[in-house]
Amino acid sequence: MSQLSVKGLSYTYSDGVPALKGLDFQLETGSRTALVGPNGAGKTSLLLAIAGLLQTQGEILINHAPLTAKNADSLREHMSFVFQNPDEMLFMPTVIEDVCFGLDTLGLDDKMALERGQAALSQVSLEGYEQRSAHHLSYGERRKVCIATALARRSDITLFDEPSRELDPYGRRNFIDLFHKMTGTMILATHDLELVLETCTQMILLDEGQIIKMGKPDEILGDVQLMESHKLEVPHSLTRHPHSH
Amino acid sequence: MSQLSVKGLSYTYSDGVPALKGLDFQLETGSRTALVGPNGAGKTSLLLAIAGLLQTQGEILINHAPLTAKNADSLREHMSFVFQNPDEMLFMPTVIEDVCFGLDTLGLDDKMALERGQAALSQVSLEGYEQRSAHHLSYGERRKVCIATALARRSDITLFDEPSRELDPYGRRNFIDLFHKMTGTMILATHDLELVLETCTQMILLDEGQIIKMGKPDEILGDVQLMESHKLEVPHSLTRHPHSH
Amino acid sequence: MNHAFIDRYSRLDSPLHKRSPATKILGVSVCLIALLFVIPLLNPPQIWAGLLIYSAIMVLITLSSSVPFSFLLSRSALVLPFSVLIVFVNYVSGNFSFAQMIETTVKSLLSIFTLLLLTSTTPFHEILKQLSRWGTPRLFIIILSFMYRYFFLLMGEIEALERAVHMRHSSVSGWKRIRVYTNMIGMLLVRSYERAEHVYQAMQMRGFTGDFP
Amino acid sequence: MHIPDGFLNTPVTLATAGVSGLTLVYSLKKVNQSIRPEQIPLLGLLASFVFMIQLFSFPIGIGTSIHLTGALLISILVGPLAGFLIMTISLFALALLFQHGGMLSLGANILNMGVVGCFLGYGIYRFIPGRRASLIVAGLLSGVVSASFCALELALSGMLDLSSAFATMLLIYGITGTIEGVASMFILEFLKKIKPELLESTA
Numbered sequence: 001m002s003q004l005s006v007k008g009l010s011y012t013y014s015d016g017v018p019a020l021k022g023l024d025f026q027l028e029t030g031s032r033t034a035l036v037g038p039n040g041a042g043k044t045s046l047l048l049a050i051a052g053l054l055q056t057q058g059e060i061l062i063n064h065a066p067l068t069a070k071n072a073d074s075l076r077e078h079m080s081f082v083f084q085n086p087d088e089m090l091f092m093p094t095v096i097e098d099v100c101f102g103l104d105t106l107g108l109d110d111k112m113a114l115e116r117g118q119a120a121l122s123q124v125s126l127e128g129y130e131q132r133s134a135h136h137l138s139y140g141e142r143r144k145v146c147i148a149t150a151l152a153r154r155s156d157i158t159l160f161d162e163p164s165r166e167l168d169p170y171g172r173r174n175f176i177d178l179f180h181k182m183t184g185t186m187i188l189a190t191h192d193l194e195l196v197l198e199t200c201t202q203m204i205l206l207d208e209g210q211i212i213k214m215g216k217p218d219e220i221l222g223d224v225q226l227m228e229s230h231k232l233e234v235p236h237s238l239t240r241h242p243h244s245h
Numbered sequence: 246m247s248q249l250s251v252k253g254l255s256y257t258y259s260d261g262v263p264a265l266k267g268l269d270f271q272l273e274t275g276s277r278t279a280l281v282g283p284n285g286a287g288k289t290s291l292l293l294a295i296a297g298l299l300q301t302q303g304e305i306l307i308n309h310a311p312l313t314a315k316n317a318d319s320l321r322e323h324m325s326f327v328f329q330n331p332d333e334m335l336f337m338p339t340v341i342e343d344v345c346f347g348l349d350t351l352g353l354d355d356k357m358a359l360e361r362g363q364a365a366l367s368q369v370s371l372e373g374y375e376q377r378s379a380h381h382l383s384y385g386e387r388r389k390v391c392i393a394t395a396l397a398r399r400s401d402i403t404l405f406d407e408p409s410r411e412l413d414p415y416g417r418r419n420f421i422d423l424f425h426k427m428t429g430t431m432i433l434a435t436h437d438l439e440l441v442l443e444t445c446t447q448m449i450l451l452d453e454g455q456i457i458k459m460g461k462p463d464e465i466l467g468d469v470q471l472m473e474s475h476k477l478e479v480p481h482s483l484t485r486h487p488h489s490h
Numbered sequence: 491m492n493h494a495f496i497d498r499y500s501r502l503d504s505p506l507h508k509r510s511p512a513t514k515i516l517g518v519s520v521c522l523i524a525l526l527f528v529i530p531l532l533n534p535p536q537i538w539a540g541l542l543i544y545s546a547i548m549v550l551i552t553l554s555s556s557v558p559f560s561f562l563l564s565r566s567a568l569v570l571p572f573s574v575l576i577v578f579v580n581y582v583s584g585n586f587s588f589a590q591m592i593e594t595t596v597k598s599l600l601s602i603f604t605l606l607l608l609t610s611t612t613p614f615h616e617i618l619k620q621l622s623r624w625g626t627p628r629l630f631i632i633i634l635s636f637m638y639r640y641f642f643l644l645m646g647e648i649e650a651l652e653r654a655v656h657m658r659h660s661s662v663s664g665w666k667r668i669r670v671y672t673n674m675i676g677m678l679l680v681r682s683y684e685r686a687e688h689v690y691q692a693m694q695m696r697g698f699t700g701d702f703p
Numbered sequence: 704m705h706i707p708d709g710f711l712n713t714p715v716t717l718a719t720a721g722v723s724g725l726t727l728v729y730s731l732k733k734v735n736q737s738i739r740p741e742q743i744p745l746l747g748l749l750a751s752f753v754f755m756i757q758l759f760s761f762p763i764g765i766g767t768s769i770h771l772t773g774a775l776l777i778s779i780l781v782g783p784l785a786g787f788l789i790m791t792i793s794l795f796a797l798a799l800l801f802q803h804g805g806m807l808s809l810g811a812n813i814l815n816m817g818v819v820g821c822f823l824g825y826g827i828y829r830f831i832p833g834r835r836a837s838l839i840v841a842g843l844l845s846g847v848v849s850a851s852f853c854a855l856e857l858a859l860s861g862m863l864d865l866s867s868a869f870a871t872m873l874l875i876y877g878i879t880g881t882i883e884g885v886a887s888m889f890i891l892e893f894l895k896k897i898k899p900e901l902l903e904s905t906a
Binding site: 497522523525526527530565566568569572573576579580582590594595596597598600601602605606608609614617627629630632633634635636637638639640641643644645648668669671672673675676677678679680682683685686687689690693698699700 | 705708709713716731734735738740743744746747749756780793796800802806857861863864871882886893894897
């Protein structure tokens with residue numbers, strides 16, 4: 001069952017530079033897909049396009065419904081987006097208000113929304129943080145609040161833009177554990193190729209707005225020639241160790 | 246010959262939380278040292294302290310001269326700092342103005358400053374970018390401009406805060422190549438443990454404002470117990486590959 | 491500048507902190523009106539008595555708040571430069587009444603002290619919520635709460651920009667200083683615009699269509 | 704110049720609060736009608752921005768320091784009505800959180816900096832042709848008018864002898880206003896180079 005289907009998707013920045021050039025792919029329900037590519041490949045644009053936040057050409061089907069300017073608002077009810085920069089996602093005075101922001105548009109009353117929000121906070125081990133404000137939290141904690149906002153929505157599709165950026169190895173490990181506990185279809189744009197290997201079952205290699213290859217992460221990331229021709233590197237865990245054999 | 250000597254260095258944030266607690270270490274001229282530790286360990290505070298940008302307790306000697314509020318300006322003439330976020334360093338309308346900013350205080354006239362700036366831009370392969378605005382460049386290019394500002398100063402000591410953050414593997418490789426071409430004493434704070442192995446000859450493991458260990462990167466980073474007790478992970482290139490032996 | 495801690499005592503636990511924001515806002519309003527509108531109606535000796543009684547009340551309230559006096563007094567003293575300026579201008583013009591200046595200065599000190607008791611015992615967002623319950627227009631409250639949220643971020647950015655300048659430039663002065671600082675402000679504005687775009691996208695993702703709760 | 708509480712008498716306090724209050728009600732109504740949802744976070748960020756630049760003071764001698772108000776710049780960027788709303792909100796927050804200006808004298812401060820800076824400043828800016836000259840004249844005149852209002856309010860409250868105070872205040876605020884105009888000019892030129900689309904709506 002394909003949950004997301006993209007046909008001939010193109011997008012051009014307002015200065016006329018093309019960002020996405022006719023992409024076609026389908027993602028199954030429950031799949032975990034990494035978007036990988038050099039800076040400027042179009043990863044963030046693709047995530048924004050799927051979320052209906054850009055004016056694109058081509059077709060995007062979400063749960064078989066075409067995404068248009070008109071129904072973007074209602075289709076977004078099935079999606080969550082965890083942005084690169086937590087400070088752009090957290091704008092309410094307290095943590096719990098941030099986590100519950102917008103839950104009313106999903107048809108939840110205040111009490112249900114609060115319960116969901118608290119459950120989400122405890123999933124990211126931030127119980128007791130409800131009344132604190134985001135600007136008093138550490139970077140890792142702010143990232144966790146962002147993930148909690150997505151968890152509280154219980155979306156069919158969750159989009160992550162560079163989730164491990166600026167996290168120390170421990171915070172990154174935490175994220176990976178949480179990611180495995182989450183349900184639904186996940187799409188994750190990242191430069192962290194080791195993260196791809198630990199979290200995703202398939203990946204899309206993007207470069208200059210085009211899909212170069214779609215397939216299993218270890219096969220694509222292990223292909224030295226392919227990686228080098230797209231300004232990437234085979235991650236260490238896939239290279240043979242100098243003193244093996 | 247020690248170029249930088251730190252004795253009993255302490256720093257407390259304005260809210261009373263201690264950031265650095267009595268650090269002692271010395272760095273030789275031309276050494277390349279990584280500062281490693283979890284978020285909040287005090288890495289950035291230590292870099293800012295060395296640059297004389299914080300009000301600290303204890304002693305910092307740069308080229309045997311004690312750093313004080315009075316001579317910080319003149320000692321900074323021997324130092325460069327590449328910030329975490331390029332947007333915080335680049336605020337002039339054009340790239341060349343950013344690169345040449347402050348070169349006049351090093352006693353260079355406009356013509357010499359311009360030559361130095363252009364030489365620095367060509368070292369980072371950004372010839373022809375002089376009149377562009379840094380704001381319109383890609384992230385990787387902006388990082389390169391930041392490095393060029395440091396190169397143009399030809400400092401004895403260069404400080405880097407998270408230089409590989411947000412760079413794609415290719416941009417990161419570029420940075421490593423440039424780093425090896427640079428001269429002088431280098432101090433580099435990072436979460437990217439593979440980067441430490443590729444660039445530095447020694448490292449300082451920091452946690453909670455204290456030096457846990459100072460020594461060779463492969464020895465410290467390869468110590469599973471030590472890494473885990475400080476919220477870090479042994480980098481992949483130091484772990485034995487599953488199918489070796 | 492202690493910017494990160496502008497309401498740093500607002501999360502303590504004291505009898506005054508536990509009072510509802512409504513009580514405290516109303517209380518402060520009544521106090522300020524009494525101090526600035528009612529006391530001045532009295533005859534000169536009574537004015538001094540009034541100010542003395544008012545001060546005593548403030549001391550009692552402060553004692554029940556566990557907010558340090560030193561903090562309240564040092565912040566209240568921020569009004570002194572203005573008083574000094576007015577005294578100076580009046581002194582030059584020969585239109586100088588010592589008693590009047592002391593009275594005015596005491597009134598401003600007490601007025602700031604009173605407001606500080608509110609902001610040091612009530613988190614800012616609680617004040618906003620209460621104002622909103624009393625019918626303050628939505629747009630006013632929204633902008634105010636965004637302002638508070640992003641102030642800390644902007645301060646961090648301006649500090650970083652200043653550090654970047656100090657790092658490369660020992661003494662920026664005169665004309666050049668204006669150029670450098672206006673560039674910094676311009677850069678900050680550009681980034682604010684871009685951040686605002688992203689914030690709006692994040693709001694849209696969570697169902698925001700223009701109606702703010 | 705933020706007038707603290709205690710310096711204005713009751714009639715002046717009430718009159719200035721009335722004028723500022725009515726302007727606020729009007730601008731809220733107008734902005735509410737015309738605002739697009741995507742502008743909401745922007746207005747908040749700009750309020751934060753004004754709040755911040757008002758905290759940065761430059762010493763100018765004789766124990767006095769000045770700061771920019773940001774009113775002219777903000778009005779050019781988002782229009783005088785939204786600009787006034789942003790100024791009002793920043794001044795309210797400055798009084799509440801930073802003790803810059805009193806709470807009951809807020810009406811007077813909004814009148815001096817918000818009404819004058821946004822409406823008069825912006826009006827002059829639009830009226831005089833030539834961007835550079837118009838900005839400097841707008842800055843200078845709104846600074847002078849703002850100082851006159853401030854002096855007048857203090858004089859009517861019996862705090863100042865109008866004739867003597869006037870010259871000093873006009874001099875100081877003529878300088879401040881000119882600096883405000885020049886700074887706005889440099890900032891707008893920077894924006895024009897880096898992100899010209901910000902100025903399209905107002906060009």
